[in-house]
Amino acid sequence: MTTTATLATRTDAEHMADPDWWRQASVYQIYPRSFADSNGDGIGDINGITAKVPYLKALGVDAVWLSPFYPSALADGGYDVDEYRNVDPRLGTLEDFDAMASALHTAGIKLIVDIVPNHSSNRHEWFQEALAAPKGSPARDRYIFRDGLGDQGELPPSDWHSVFGGPAWERITEPDGTPGQWYMHIFAKEQPDLNWDNPEVREDFLKTLRFWSDRGVDGFRIDVAHALTKNLEETLPTTADLEAEGEALYLEGRHPYWDRNEVHEIYAEWRKLFNEYNPPRTAVAEAWVHADRRARYASPEGLGQAFNFDLLQADFDAAQFRKTITKNLAEAEASGASSTWVFSNHDVVRHATRYGLPASASSAEGDIMSGQAGKQWLLAGGRQEDVDVELGLRRARAASLLMFALPGSAYLYQGEELGLQEVGSEIPDSERQDPSFFRNKGVEIGRDGCRVPLPWTAGGSSFGFGPAGSHLPQPAWFADSSVEVQEAQEDSTLSLYRRALALRSQLQADETLEWLETGRPDVLVFRRPNGWTSVTNFGTEPFELPAGDVLVSSSPLEGAFLPGATTAWLQ
Template structure:
């Protein structure tokens, strides 16, 4: 963590509006899979810079950059070796500055991922902890505990890691004897930091200021709900936690998820963010009970929090309306704007989810799209399981509806191309996701949504770079490439470009009025300045209300809105 800070300079003219983020269109870039400038098969910072004209034409307001820090890639870059530097395989700090300047010059803000729950096991702090004795200040930056049983040979608790296996790893002491255990909620290469340690808190403030001074406009906070822990002398067992049930979460009593103390950290961060003009933004990745999400999104905290409710909903009008209404009310109560997202680097792409068969009951007697995606992964991820045409049609309709909603729209790279998830086409030997290796034979992991983008219809990596790609691209990617879709007026790329351009023109107050359609499977709402979005979730056509068509997710014949189609109208 020794890289020097360079002041940010740019000729860009960006507004100082402190509320620019409230209804922004934010495009997530997974750097290693976006564009490769040097032919080593890994996407890089200069590759992103070269594609800034594409991003500008797409019509987004901001880029969210997934981790680009030095990393062994034990978890796709979320195992960070150095929080204030760039992975040499991706570029340099100077390359980062050039990218930020290019984005700002195109009128695009920059949000970066911060991973505060854990570092990598290669981080200088963790290496220092391994070399230091029990009880040292170096070990206090992490969560070390003595083991249980004879000679401490059992882990301090029976908690499971998110990626499978125990949440504790035993170390070898400097003298070569078996030693203490350290906590890792995720992979063993991702030791959890101790946020009760003042040095940890101070160092992350330094990191936030480092990137803010380089021109970063905001931060996406990874696992924002997990930082603070309650590690008493006797740790509860999995059975104890199960017995506590929902109360452990609603009352902030879980030992490592969503504890009330975490908001003290974010209040301190907010003070730092507000020193800048405009204030730096932040959005929490907080998988918490809906009743507790507002605190992460409060003006005194991070300001915004992801809701993944639409992502987990089936393509169903009742679920969509209930979810939208609830989340708009939550956002209003917290003073934040809502966030909408269908795909990201951790989930099955929604063009695939919406093409999967419904099989098995969810909470409301239906299986949700998120559950369907998990089921598909567990089943081996076969393309023949997917109704590709139906999935894409529904995905286009859902995305156009999302762009009409008040709040921030978060896009994941490749969804503007209508990309399907890559399933079992990736050979086991070429997979990278730790969840595949730790749960082998159970799930195939998240590599399928991280396959490098197809920019051209030909070439060894379909225009991703002059060499190959770090994950294999299936042959059918070529037909979805940017090169192909730019020539098609009815392509998904063309739809996204038209919709995002209109969105920036039409957005007004953060409100909507639901309209009566006379059908349970058709949703319609009006925005404050008079434009209307109508989505037909059903199987029969719907007669549209009067108005000029602005954009539709599929061809519309006259005033008849087909099944699985969204239309925007101007009265």
């Protein structure tokens, strides 16, 4: 059963003026090309987002985070940026962006945008200038160019591999037509790494941050925040050399390009810029680093907040959840930040699918990109018949409701409020777009499955995504998950998210919780300081609820009992 909380609701004006709004915010990630298409070209756009502001307002989120919307060849879903201070013309104009920002702010919703500082695209004017310039020129110094090894420089400067597979170096042809130097790219070859030892690079990104802040952007998500600074000595260590040093290399900040200590000098400079605004601009680091080193990214002198992906990598397991939550709340308190919680995003298998996979696919260790269960499913071809859809959705609803009860920021990914499953083998190889698929063809099917355009209606050529089709194929089963269908269902996942987020905004308190013992290892109960309680049954046997009014539950209750894979909030 559900009752209505009778607590004071914060006004939009108070939210927009609050310098600490981000500490307890619910943030909705939009992958712009797959959210809503206003002009029928099959690609989501800025005006499509503006048209859906009433939907976002009704959902109850505090902020929207936009994945890259900049001019791009889409070699990596927009994370290959041609121009940092403009909008991709396929998505709109700067005027469209301003109108969207205004509409969001009028609705009391903050705006966060992605910044991609580790690399530009190979179409960026700086990189094109570098290709046309001679070795040792100022233009090449903005990037990381090195001579190759071998008698004729025919071998890459090191044997390092890129994240997307293949070598981390690409050889260029010099202006005179001869084989030339090599440039470094941690990711795709279309994403050359910038040289952050170059003052011009640092100054240009300050200009970019100010450009968007002046246009009303409230915060920034920093892509690959741990990779900007690099130490590329004359003789580069081999992969074997790095592996031999083990964990100490990372803990001491001595890796050639991951999580070096000097990167925090950059973010201290950024923080000074952010604090010039009222309220100060916020930032959150995407930093895949050792837990002992995460706090520096989240410090008040740095970016202020850093993603923790620990719950994303955990199984649907009470012990793992409790350990992860306790550890991350302690880390947040030590750094002065608030914690961040996330189950799905544009890089990982949706959690409604991960939680529906066989137990044999899971691992307590997790996987850095998609959870071990999701990774194994991708390797197996992403077949929907291998997923227990009903169980996965039930667990996902329970996990999300638990997350919304936690102190800290809750990050949602578009479509999870609809309980969407990952789209797997339904996408033909010929229509895939993710570079990881092409780099590792035959090994994994990539990240396109979580980037399929949203279903807004039960019918139409693209389920209401736009007047025509969509840039990635949508499966037929999207119809039953559409916004149109779910808005008419009181027990839908969309209705659950709306109720939970409305309550969450009313019930926010300080950033602590108290664990309550249950006598069962598969049930987690915690109480927030204002007296309301979250109960999650990770098992299969019903659990008798403690006394109190039920505010919301992720699945129907069985009298006074909480069934398996269910969360309830009580007051």
